[in-house]
Amino acid sequence: xxxxxxxxxxxxxxxxxxxxxxxxxxxxxxxxxxxxxxxxxxxxxxxxxxxxxxxxxxxxxxxxxxxxxxxxxxxxxxxxxxxxxxxxxxxxxxxxxxxxxxxxxxxxxxxxxxxxxxxxxxxxxxxxxxxxxxxxxxxxxxxxxxxxxxxxxxxxxxxxxxxxxxxxxxxxxxxxxxxxxxxxxxxxxxxxxxxxxxxxxxxxxxxxxxxxxxxxxxxxxxxxxxxxxxxxxxxxxxxxxxxxxxxxxxxxxxxxxxxxxxxxxxxxxxxxxxx
Numbered sequence: 001x002x003x004x005x006x007x008x009x010x011x012x013x014x015x016x017x018x019x020x021x022x023x024x025x026x027x028x029x030x031x032x033x034x035x036x037x038x039x040x041x042x043x044x045x046x047x048x049x050x051x052x053x054x055x056x057x058x059x060x061x062x063x064x065x066x067x068x069x070x071x072x073x074x075x076x077x078x079x080x081x082x083x084x085x086x087x088x089x090x091x092x093x094x095x096x097x098x099x100x101x102x103x104x105x106x107x108x109x110x111x112x113x114x115x116x117x118x119x120x121x122x123x124x125x126x127x128x129x130x131x132x133x134x135x136x137x138x139x140x141x142x143x144x145x146x147x148x149x150x151x152x153x154x155x156x157x158x159x160x161x162x163x164x165x166x167x168x169x170x171x172x173x174x175x176x177x178x179x180x181x182x183x184x185x186x187x188x189x190x191x192x193x194x195x196x197x198x199x200x201x202x203x204x205x206x207x208x209x210x211x212x213x214x215x216x217x218x219x220x221x222x223x224x225x226x227x228x229x230x231x232x233x234x235x236x237x238x239x240x241x242x243x244x245x246x247x248x249x250x251x252x253x254x255x256x257x258x259x260x261x262x263x264x265x266x267x268x269x270x271x272x273x274x275x
Contacts, residue, residue: 001120002026003161006106007060007068009053011176011183012125012164014060018179019163020123021064028119029061029068032110034077034193056183063181071113073105080104097193098148102126107149107156114159121161129165133158140168 003025005017020027031054054070061068081100088095111122127138128146133154138144152160164172176184 002118003028003121003123004110004114004117004119005029005066005123006110006125007031007057008125008189009056009060009183009186010125010189011173011181011186012127012169014057014125014181014183015172015176015179016123016125016163017060017066018064018175018181020161021066027064027066027123029057029064029066030110031057031068031070032077032105033070033072034074034081034105036074036078056186060181060183063179071110073109076109077101077105080109096148099151102148103151107152107160111156111159121159123161123163125164126162127165127169128162130157130160130162136165138162138165143169 003020005013005020005027007013007017007029009031017027017029033054058068081097081104084100085095085097106124107122114122126145126149127140127143128149129136129138135146135149135152135157137146149157167175173184
């Protein structure tokens with residue numbers, strides 16, 4: 001087959017691409033540029049899609065001896081994932097941007113472009129399996145990502161392949177090391193990938209034991225199970241009276257128009273993104 005390997009620069013997608021090459025397929029690697037202004041480096045497991053990640057993917061493609069390209073999907077990502085996230089959170093929901101990214105970017109926009117260019121399938125580093133075009137859980141239950149792929153259609157799954165879904169994660173790292181891939185020990189990427197960089201401000205109304213006050217943190221800490229435990233929320237904690245935070249209201253317009261706000265219990269937005 002002609003296979004387009006989506007290469008994030010992580011260990012999972014790197015081994016997935018390598019396995020497609022070993023299977024004798026005609027493989028081309030592609031890295032998705034999803035940010036208008038990507039960071040140069042990533043910090044630990046926080047975020048993805050930095051310039052460092054793109055360079056890691058390119059180095060793996062060089063070792064595998066396959067063509068490599070970077071495709072700019074930043075506008076599509078902002079509209080279909082980031083803006084969708086902002087609108088959903090403002091409605092008091094707890095969105096999962098990784099589900100949207102897989103549904104609308106990796107297996108819609110990317111897959112459609114791949115098929116238009118004559119590719120037969122898109123290979124990714126997701127921990128999931130396919131059996132007769134049906135989605136199955138991965139062998140490694142701790143890394144299973146079938147839940148973020150459950151929104152895909154049968155047609156999208158027909159053109160997808162998940163080469164690492166039948167192998168536990170420690171074995172994937174060991175295989176990457178045997179292949180001489182520098183990403184073998186690269187930390188897993190998890191959690192929401194785009195703050196800071198949400199395209200419009202959030203106004204945050206914090207209610208504690210005293211009067212509610214408004215604040216606008218520089219970089220909302222969506223990944224924290226307790227809102228005020230992370231440093232970006234320091235300004236929010238300082239603006240509230242002592243005591244636990246009971247409620248946070250999110251609005252995409254200033255507090256002068258409070259009718260636009262929505263009350264929301266703060267819940268974690270945590271997932272793994274198929275690296």
